[in-house]
Amino acid sequence: MPVCVPVKDLRDTSAFIDLIERTPEPIIVTKNGYDQFVAIRSADYDELQRSAAKSRVLERMLVSERERSEGRTVDAKGLIGDLRSRYGL
Known part of the structure; x- marks a missing residue:
């Protein structure tokens, strides 16, 4: 109560x-x-903040895993190469 x-x-x-x-x-x-x-209490508030942050990270991880399983990802080295060639870096 x-x-x-x-x-x-x-x-x-x-x-x-x-x-x-x-x-x-x-x-x-x-x-x-x-x-x-x-x-x-401030300790309770800190725990709420940590819990909310953990929830956001887990949610983003689920989105990332779904994107990976759907093949909607790009290789980092390929992306860097594309950016360099596009912008002359």
Whole structure:
């Protein structure tokens, strides 16, 4: 169950920081009963960032594997040779 706190509780910053540190899930901060933002521990945020980056890499790997299996790839040496001849390098 998510923890919700009103924005006025942010006045006591040390208590709010303690709440964030001891609560395993994100803290939802509300204003007038509506969600305003979510606060999480920085270690949890870092883990979310790593997970998202890993997901993007895996997705790109799947696309690359599909392109390779469809024969839509080019040899690197051939590509460099084509670029050199095209642009006179």
